[in-house]
Amino acid sequence: MSGNHQQPTKRRLDYDLIEGLVPxxxxxxxxxxxxxxxxxxxxxxxxxxxxxxxxxEQAVLECIRRGVAxxxxxxxxxxxxxxxxxxxxxxxxxxxxxxTDPIRVIREMLRVGETAIISFPNFGYWRVRLQLLLTxxxxxxxxxxxxxxSTPNVHLCTVSDFRALCEQEQxxxxxxxxxxxxxxxxxxxxxxxxxxxxISQLKKRQ
Numbered sequence: 001m002s003g004n005h006q007q008p009t010k011r012r013l014d015y016d017l018i019e020g021l022v023p024x025x026x027x028x029x030x031x032x033x034x035x036x037x038x039x040x041x042x043x044x045x046x047x048x049x050x051x052x053x054x055x056x057e058q059a060v061l062e063c064i065r066r067g068v069a070x071x072x073x074x075x076x077x078x079x080x081x082x083x084x085x086x087x088x089x090x091x092x093x094x095x096x097x098x099x100t101d102p103i104r105v106i107r108e109m110l111r112v113g114e115t116a117i118i119s120f121p122n123f124g125y126w127r128v129r130l131q132l133l134l135t136x137x138x139x140x141x142x143x144x145x146x147x148x149x150s151t152p153n154v155h156l157c158t159v160s161d162f163r164a165l166c167e168q169e170q171x172x173x174x175x176x177x178x179x180x181x182x183x184x185x186x187x188x189x190x191x192x193x194x195x196x197x198x199i200s201q202l203k204k205r206q
Contacts, residue, residue: 013183014197015041018091018117021175021201022046026088029053029113031075031105032095036063043068051087053078075099079108087113094143094197096120098152103169110204115174119199122178124158124192142181143196159192166202175201 015038022028024046030039033052036059042048052070054060063070071078079090090113092105097120099105109116121143122128131139138148146153157165159178166173178186178195186194 012037013179013185014093014119014199017177017179017185017199018093018119019045021117021199022048022089024048027086028089028091029079029082029087030091030093031078031109032092032098033059033063033068033070035059036066036068036070038091038093039063039068039070040066075105076108079112082112084111085114089113089115089117091117093117093119094121097156098154100154102155103165106165106169106171106202110171110202115201115203117199117201119197120157120162121153122159122192122195122198123156124160125196126193127196129193141196159195159198162198162200166200170205171202172205173200174203175199 018038019041022042025048026046027049028042030050030052033039033054036052039050039052043050050068052063052068053073053075054070055074057072060070060072090109092109096102096105096118106116128139128141144153176188177199178188178191179197180186180194181196191198
């Protein structure tokens with residue numbers, strides 16, 4: 001006799017914090033949705049209408065197994081199918097640094113969505129700086145686990161870089177939250193060097 005015993009999903013504080021920014025019943029698009037854990041959570045806890053986009057066919061199949069609607073393909077292509085303001089929220093979790101054109105991605109997110117929630121590893125984190133200073137090699141961590149020659153991260157940035165981009169694009173940072181890996185939230189003070197992960201909710205300035 002065989003059984004299907006699933007391993008419990010590891011609790012992620014960043015998902016909990018993102019959930020707190022999502023009003024009940026929202027229409028949500030999750031870009032780079034992976035296996036659909038965040039969307040599954042939002043549908044179950046917040047009654048959201050959730051849709052995902054991911055480049056990995058295996059991840060999309062897992063989304064379908066979870067009962068999460070997902071599109072297999074590039075995120076820009078996926079967003080192109082939607083009209084302006086089709087969603088209340090568009091989420092991009094720890095994927096912005098892997099996109100070839102981050103500004104274009106953010107602009108498109110705020111075309112199809114009223115607001116955007118973006119999380120990203122902070123390359124200004126003090127442990128990253130110290131590792132680079134002491135070893136002379138590109139840093140490796142849980143948030144940045146790839147060697148320089150095999151990394152999908154093509155546009156790493158710091159909290160200060162991201163804030164400057166928001167000013168350039170005339171975007172309002174509605175909420176900002178910061179984490180020290182793996183599971184401790186910190187305040188905004190000194191976040192550019194204290195935080196390993198940043199979460200920002202954005203909207204266009206009126």
